[in-house]
Amino acid sequence: MFNWTQNLADWLVYSALGISEKSHLGAALNFFIYDSIKILILLFVIIFLMGIVNSYFPVEKVRNFLSRNKLYGAEYLMASLFGVVTPFCSCSSVPLFIGFVKGGIPLGVTFAFLVTSPLVNEVAIGMFLGMFGVKITLIYVISGILLGMISGFILQKMKLEKHLTPWVKDVLVNAEREQNAFESEKTPLKDRLPFIWDEVKKILTGIIPYVLIGIAIGGLMHGYIPDGFFEKYMHRDNPFAVPMATLLAVPLYANAAGILPVVQVLVAKGIPIGTAIAFMMAVVGLSFPEAMLLKKVMTLKLILIFFGVVTMCIIFSGYLFNLIL
Secondary structure: OOHHHHHHHHHHHHHHOOOOOOOHHHHHHHHHHHHHHHHHHHHHHHHHHHHHHHHHOOHHHHHHHHHHOOOOOHHHHHHHHHHHOOOOOHHHHHHHHHHHHHOOOOHHHHHHHHHHHHHOOHHHHHHHHHHHHHHHHHHHHHHHHHHHHHHHHHHHHOOOHHHEOHHHHHHHHHOOOOOOOOOOOOOOHHHHHHHHHHHHHHHHHHHHHHHHHHHHHHHHHHHHOOOOOOHHHHOOOOOOHHHHHHHHHOOOOOOHHHHHHHHHHHHHOOOOHHHHHHHHHHHHHOOHHHHHHHOOOEOHHHHHHHHHHHHHHHHHHHHHHHHHO
């Protein structure tokens, strides 16, 4: 499907620019051009399609539905699925998390969204398809959804509402429940398209710098880091490779678009895919900036519990990925 992009990259680097195919610079630049074109095309198509979906299922309706219906556990799945179709990083998910809490949605269900949203979204799915193919993408998406559901379920059972900040408790006590039920949207698609296009431009404008930076880092690693360099420290036989990768990633911060090109190169350099994806999940799903934003709604103890539960789930997912793949 993307053979033409590889041919274009080869022509630009090796013919037009005259850079040797065997040079580090040639390999790095070829990787950057090929991945940039391929990933940006995938991102545009998928974000546009998901913009149409999101226009029919706005946040307020999902929030109302989850807060008003007893779904016997299915609400965790719904919250995680909603996280999949929202293209937010961990920090930009926090304001929506606050809105969920204000809407009276159970804390565990809200956590399921907060975990899944930065990990699995149309941006990550589009890039995963281009980098790793359908099989690994499906496994990644399913594991990300399950990670959100399991984390949310565990956190709900721990009855952590008492660790919300006084600001949230006051909001919950005094919040007036909205009475609006689902209403069918009559606006035709052609009238929605200008708004969808504006949203697509806004999302792309926000993430393209991260995508290009991530691809550039991946290109440098691809061109200049010798094969097997990382394998010495995070090889499959090292039982501590997954937790090491996860814990080292927590202080970092990037969105899925920025870190996936790096993950692709880590896998190419010999790191098992489960270890590399665990690293990516920790970078995307847990960060110091996110913790600072969560201070508005959570006490420090609750933030530490949340990070701890998600970290353990990510480590488990990394081991499972390595076992399956």
